[in-house]
Amino acid sequence: MAEAAEPATDAKPRRLSFSFRAGASPAAQIAADTADADIPPVEADARPPASSAGRLLGEQSSIAPAPPARVLAPPPVLALPPVSDSSTPARPAGPALSPLAAALGAGARTDAPLPERSPAPVVAGSALMARAATVLPAAPGPEMTPVPHATAPEDPFVEAPAPVEAETPDTRSRRQRNTRSRSRFRSRAHTKAKVKAKATAASGTQTAASGAAARTGAADAGGAGIEDRIRKEARSAGLGGAALPSTEAVARRRIQLWGIAIVVLSMIAVALVITGLSKTSGDDWVSAKTLRLAVIGLALGFTIYALEKEVHLRRLSRLLIDERVINTALTNRLNMHSALTAAGKAVNSVLDLDEVLEVILSSALEMLEGSEGSVMLLEADGALAVVAVQGTQLVKGQRLREDSSLAGLVARTREPAMVGAGHGAVARGDDGSHVAMCVPLVNRGELLGVLDVEARLDRAFDEYDLHVLSLFAEPAAAAIANARLYGAERAHVAELLDLDRMKSQFVATVSHELRTPLTSIRGAIAAARRPVADEQRAELFDVIERQTGRLATMVEEMFAAAQLERHGSAPLLRRIELASLVRLVALDSQVAGRPVKVEAPETCEVRADPEAMRRIVTNLVENAHKYGAAPIRLIVEPDGDRVMLSVVDHGPGVPLAERERIFERFYRAEHTRDNRPGIGLGLPIVRGLAEACGGSVWVEDAPGGGAAFRVSLRTRHAEDQETPWPASPRS
């Protein structure tokens, strides 16, 4: 780049000064560039990635790009190369696109060798880029305040352009790629504008309109807008008119000018020859010498006139190229924003996380013409889980742990990264037949995951693409965070609704369960008031006693369940003769008309709370009678340091899906809900008490059909606890 830095002629060096503030837009930065007066150093306070204009200038004129944050830098000196004789004013904007593209691709790094080219188009174009800043207020990048610049120099030779760059194969391919990339964006933006909401197109129009207004405003304010300068130069070059001249008109004018010049100078040369050959006499009114001098003077005068016009024509053609370049740049920028806005809207239009992830991936692929890609989300253990995938060898749900992958690198560094041709192996461990870009998905400082976009080798990604993907990653990450929040809230609401439904069901169940004993009690009282025999009256009193006992048990169960729920349980563990206890419960059940067969050894001790144990066995036996079918067996089997208590029935059994749910409070199995009594507390109480005694409860299919409720209990315990059960409410 050093070759461009030294002024090769006596050209006055252009001084550029610019001031960054955090958040300055690259375009505004370039505005400062039109100044060539000596402006004292200004404090540069810019984030490197945002200083695209700096990069632009750096690439263009070897000014060091990307000023570090908070540095007091001397204003970079831009030395311009001399006028190139090979300048072709009508040259299209091709060469100038490269630096502009670099300017737009803020944050990207370009390592390609710099072509020799004149900075002039870009310098002159800076004013328009300043307008671009006005046109695109939402342009990403730091906010920036351009330093007011002094009057532009009028020395045309210093600014003379050299639009034809010595195009090496490298620069050519790069230029072509950039041009292709830009046109891609244009076509994509147009397609999107058709497909996506009309709002996008409307906002685009609005932006363009406001851009035009801003352009006029900037021209008025600066007083040296490029159009004014074009008109001025056009007038000076003899191309005055209402409309701006075209580059073709300038070329024609130049041919015309030099054609006339050649004719005139040829005639003067002929005149000189004639005057030299002709004999002069003394009586001539003017001497031959004087005549020759006059002809030479005329030739000189005309030559000066022609050169002056040439200068103006050159400046005019350069300004026209600038205009075209800047318009292209603005169009590209607008298209990029349209595409990003459309993609941002798309990812925010859905709330379901899976859908959001799919939209993010498809939007990114569509925007960047990637052929395949994936979204990976960071998991709690630091692994990256593939959650959305298109085309790659990855599988949804796959977890990536290796840090050597591109995604791993990006997750670790939180910096966007890309691998070009031949490095695909780094990205995915494949044959290197792909190019890949990876950007981190960061929301509020938290790394959520990585977005990976890949393409085949015929679609070469550049830094500009990486920059666009990075910009897209921001709304994408926000959308993921929102979708997660929404998902969590939705699950919470579903849980609350489920709880509410269960409570309603509980109230219905309890009221129903209260009605049944109340019916018997009221009926018994009504019957007892009638003339009945004494033994019948005694029977009625038994009914009343049984049913009030049932009511009391129900109230007790509800209280016990509430106790277990609120305070857990601290039962009094001691040695219990389980075999005897089981036989007693079986006897009670027998007396109540519900026979139970006991299969137990003579003695079998466990460590448990006696009251809790009695309730466990009673509840399980009642449960078997209510929901199972006879015969019902109570089995006690010692098993090492544990004892297995089983209550086996021959009913329909418990469906697999309900085997855990039946131990939830208030839950009542689907098939028993409507035709069996019960309030859905018996089994939850059994589980709570068994666990409090250090045991566990579950249900399984009984051999030969039916349900087998198993309670595993300990035979020994570390220490007996003296705390009474149920525990008194803690203060």
Add this chain to the structure above:
Amino acid sequence: MAGKSKILIVDDEPDVLLTLRMILESEGFDASLAADGETALRRIDEDHPDLVVLDIMMPVLDGWFVLAELAGRTRRPAVIVCSAKSSEADVGRARDLGAADYVTKPWDADDLLRRIRESLGRREHVGI
């Protein structure tokens, strides 16, 4: 009313069966019992009761099944549904299945007896 009216009490709760039978017998009815739907249908076929006091929530075959079964018969007893279920949907369903009346548990004995007599009266009036 010619002779004693025969009433079948269907309920899975033994104490309800016991008390209701005493009440009905003390009022001069001939009461018989069933503890589930299957037994009830059998006894209806054997005894031909004039009226059935039918619970809904029962094991084996529930009251809805019994009602639906009776609804398809031309000669059938009057049915008073007597259930702890009290929603309007249940009342409507019972009516649709041809129940003569619907009493919610816990019933009042005098009210239940009045409804039983009304149903039997209607039945006699239409000459079934």
